[in-house]
Amino acid sequence: MRARNILCSALVSGLATVGLALPAAAIDTSARAALVLDVNTGTVLLSKNADVPLPPASMSKLMTLYMLFEALETTDLTLDSEFRVSEKAWRMGGSKMFLEVGKTVRVEDLIMGVIVHSGNDACVVIAENLAGSEAAFADRMTKKGRDLGLKASTFANSTGWPHPDQRMSAQDLVLLANLLVRDFPDLYPYFAETSFTWNGITQENRNPLLYLNLGADGLKTGHTEEAGYGLVASAERDDRRVTLMISGLDSSSDRRNESERLLNWAFRDFSERALFEADETIAVADLWIGTEGQVELVADGPVRVMVPYGVDEVTAEVRYRGPIEAPVEAGQQLATLEIGIEGQDPVRVPLLARDTVERGGFTARLAAAAATLRDRVFPPVATQ
Known part of the structure; x- marks a missing residue:
């Protein structure tokens, strides 16, 4: 049995992806x-x-x-x-x-x-x-x-x-x-x-x-x-x-x-933007063969970025390969929060498991095996 290797990318609630012109704060340099x-x-x-x-x-x-x-x-x-x-x-x-x-x-x-x-x-x-x-x-x-x-x-x-x-x-x-x-x-x-x-x-x-x-x-x-x-x-x-x-x-x-x-x-030309407070749940990650099916993800402290004046929106995506196989330890890095600001390199923040989740017993492993078998026999159908 093995976990399905799926690249998960979730847009964090409350932050929208928008198309912006290059902000006025963008600057170049004559340095090599x-x-x-x-x-x-x-x-x-x-x-x-x-x-x-x-x-x-x-x-x-x-x-x-x-x-x-x-x-x-x-x-x-x-x-x-x-x-x-x-x-x-x-x-x-x-x-x-x-x-x-x-x-x-x-x-x-x-x-x-x-x-x-x-x-x-x-x-x-x-x-x-x-x-x-x-x-x-x-x-x-x-x-x-x-x-x-x-x-x-x-x-x-x-x-x-x-x-x-x-x-x-x-x-x-x-x-x-x-x-x-x-x-x-x-x-x-x-x-x-x-x-x-x-x-x-x-x-x-x-x-x-x-x-x-x-x-x-x-x-x-x-x-x-x-x-x-x-x-x-x-x-x-x-x-x-x-x-x-x-x-x-x-x-x-x-x-x-x-x-x-x-x-x-x-x-x-920049102002500090607070996105998440310390200990705030940023997302949840799906777990495989755990005593719980999900675990909350938090950052190691508040998440703040510097944003050019005149830019109102930033984007944020939570990236992880999942579902993640249990057990996981509290404080273990499971995902990355990627923050996009137009005209700047992405800011990447490690996301950690809030709680410890132990590996599940026989029943959890049996359910995971059944789910894996079901997906192989009846693969998911894409819908729009």
Whole structure:
């Protein structure tokens, strides 16, 4: 006996499917790749080549910092711990913190050197002291990235130095940025620092949004000839956070202007729409061979989306393959709520079983077998 493999798609009551012209809030970008995300609701406001692995330049230093921050949280490493500077680190070209070979430097100073100075020398010091070599550290970065869900990311170094195996997507960079905000609330404020002096040399943070009074509090710029000018940024206004990534711009001024334009648009042209409250039943799913024939589906918290001003309707569909074979556990994901907003990527929300439903006894299995046999002998007739 087996469950019938049917793709079920139910339109949620109260939300209508309508044909809409592209809303006035729709926007394009000159960036080669871009992603703008409303973090609180998970709504993608803009997506362009967001899943394409691209050279990330110094934006990949965010992964180096994630590895260091995690070590600070999980080992005996402290901000006052000191790392020794190797000749390899000292010889690094590009953006530098101007470390001196053979000297030691505090971990906190290295953090500032990476964030503010974008120091390639600082990244190599971190890599060598945490993993023994930069190559070993890059391998750890790739493995950790997989654990974090960075599906398109591979790392060949700790700095973002051009290499064919150094790749990240806009989706991965935005996800990583939000993980830094969420996982390290005590360390994330370093990203808002605008200047840092080391060895008598003061350098300014290259993140242009930090100086524009837009609520920006991070994260990292990047530039190589191959990658163009890019930025991963996050900003918070009135308890609403927006994270964006752009890359492939032609100049630093283009990067500043485009990131400012997109950030203002994201905060200005959208309003939050509450669709379902926490613990509200969104749909019911049919069960097979269970003590109950159906189970209620709920989301893990309230369901809210950001909708462009001027758009009145959104669509929502519950998708699952069913009937679902019992038993099911309370909290088990059984379906997905797919929310459609004209001009935006769908928002997908996992739907969970509200209650546990045990597998049925002999009578339930006999009834299921009879239903399966009936459908094989007398298949359903489509009607209109």
